[in-house]
Each structure stands twice: as C-alpha cells, then as structure tokens.
Amino acid sequence: MTKRVLNVVTNVSHYNDPSHTTGLWLSELTHAWHVFAEHGYEQTLVSPTGGAVPLEPRALRYPNYDKTAKAWRADPEKTALLEDTASPDQIDPAEYDAIYFTGGHAVMYDFPDSEGLQSITREIFERGGIVSSVCHGYCGLLNTRLSDGSYLIAGRKMTGFAWTEEVLARVDKLVPYNAEEKAKQRGALYQKAALPFIPHVVTDGNLVTGQNPGSAKATAKKVVEGIEGNASKERG
Template structure:
C-alpha cells in the first residue's frame, strides 16, 4: 500500500488585530505536497475545525510566491482541497504514516490547543509514524503529550521559525507569543540556522522539523527518507 501523509492547515485568517490578515503560507504546503506526490504517497488535508483554510496574503506576493504556489492558486481542484479540509474527528490516525504541520502565523492561534490534532499526532507517532512540521507549524507540537503523559518534544532536537526571523519580518509586535521560547520551556532542544531565512531541517528519530518557508522542501525530503528507512 502507498504511504499516506496528513497535512495540517489553519482555519484562522487574522492576528489579534483583525486589520492584519494572516493564514496558511501556501508554499509550505505546495513544496511538501510536490515532494510527497513524486514519492508516490497519498495525501489528505486536515484543519483544527475542518472546512475553509485561508491563505496568508504575503505568501502570494513577490518575492514570496513561487511556481508551485502560483500553480496551486490557479488550479480550482487544488484550491477546493483548502475549501473543504477534514476535521480531526473524521481522521483515523491508523491510516497515516506521517503528519506534516504547515505554517503561517495563523497557526499560532489554532494549532497548540487542538485536542483533535494532538490525538492524531500522538497516535501516528506511537504507531511508528513520523511527526513533522515546518516554520510556525511547530506550534502544533507544543502541547502534544504521549500516552505516558510526557511531552512529545521534551528532550528532542527540533527547529521552527526563530524569534530573530519574527523580528526581521517585522511581526514581533503582532505575534501572540514567542514560540521558540515556548518550545525551550517545554524541554525541546531548539536549533536554528546561522543565517535567517535559509533552509534548515532537523531530524530526531521520527520527529522531523524545518525552520522557515525556505525549509519546506528539505523537510519533506527528510520525512520521505525516514519513511523509506
């Protein structure tokens, strides 16, 4: 049977200040989707509430937009996948070999406390599957507990959008918390690249994480490498 990947996207469309829109950083989905598609994997999309996943406007503007994001945006069938995402209660974790949390600042609001996503992640991990994230997607890993009550991230090496990158992107005053700091508080061994906004992916067993939008492809390739063993 083909390997199956579950992508996680957000339902949130703005920061605390509604005049500042946000959403899914599209290339973080499309780069990984392309890698998994080439590997012959089947793919589905889930969100904390199910239904519509809005796009981060800045991910669609030059210089952020790329070929894969443009192609997805122009394809009604692909866009329909983001209009009708599944809800966690419709997902059987036993059907998936990996979960991949996408980013965009929106996920800071709805990923961390989704009990449905936590359940899926725990079961996939404990079934021998891969838990992965890119950029702000690691917000979805903050509160995932294993069956023994321990945090999934505790004592494990990982990466994700760095606080220095928040500052460079000029959103440090908009974000609801410092996720890099929150990860460290939970005992994660946080790593980041020397230069902001350059690709970095970290593998710790079956936990695979990427630092920023530029890391999505590398992260997905490492997920494939772990799955292929």
C-alpha cells in the same frame, strides 16, 4: 501499499488585531505536497475545525509566491481542497504514515490547543510514524503530550521559526507568544541556522522539523526518508 501523509493547515485568517490578516503560508504546503506526490503518496488536508483555509497575503507576493504556489492556485481541483478540509474527528490516524504541520502565523492561534490534532499526532508518533512540521507548524507540537504525560518535543532536537526571524519580519509585536521560547520551556532542544531565513532541517528519530518557509522542500524530503526507512524495516 500506498503511503499516506496528513497535511495540517489553519482555519485562522487574522492576528489578535483583525486589521492584520494572516493564514496558510501556501508554499509551505505546495513544496511538500509536490515532493510527496512525486513519491506517489496519497495526501489529505486536515484543519483544527475543518472547512475553509485562508491564505497568508504576504505568501502570495514575490519572492514568496513561486511556481508551485501559482500552479496550485491555477488548479481548480487543488483550490477546492482548501475550501473543504477534513476535521480531526474525521481522521483515522492508523491510516497515515506521517503528519506534516504547515505554517503561517495563523497556526499560532489554532494549532496548539486542538485536542483532535494532538491525539492524531500522539498515535502516529508512538507507533513510529513520522511527525513533522515546518516554520510555525511546530506550534502544533507545543502542547502535544505522549501517553506517559511528557511533552512530545521534550528532550528532542527540533527547529521552527526563530524569534530573530519574527523580529526581522516585523511581526514580533503582532504574534501572540514567542514560539521558540515556548518550545524551550517544554524541554525541546531547539536549534536554528547560523543565519535567519536560511533553509534548515533537524531530524531526531521520527521527528522532522524545518525552520522557515524556505525549509519546506527539504523537510518533506526528510519525511520521505523516514517513511521509506520505516517501510524497509517492515519489509525486513
């Protein structure tokens, strides 16, 4: 049977200060999408409220704007996908083998408190499906609790955009909170690479997380390993 991945994207277009725009960091979607497509997986885009997805302007400039992102924007069918995403209530978690939370600072606002996304994530995780995120995507896991009431990330090794990287990106005064610190407060065993902006992926069971934009491809490959591993168990 064809495997399916649910890609989560944002609906938010600016920081608290409307003069500072943000949105989806496009390459974090396109790198992963390319990896999943190579394996023949079906993919769906979902966002907290459904509908249109704004793009982070900084992700559309060199060196962040790479060939996968350019190819996406040059493809009318692909761009149309970001104009009309599904909402959580349109998604049946049972149909998906993995969920992948993309990033961009925008997700800090609409990912954490989406009960619809939390419900989907919990169901996928508790039946052994792969829950994954890259960069700020882990903000979508911060408030997700399991059926026993515990935080999904509590006691689990994981990573995501580091506070050091926020400072170096000069957005530490704009972001609404310190995501790294919040993850630690929820009991996550947060890890990061020795140097900022270096690709870094952490896997803990069926939880797969990447630290920054450069980690998207490697994160997706680890998600594939998890999906294929689960498929082998089913066959065995």
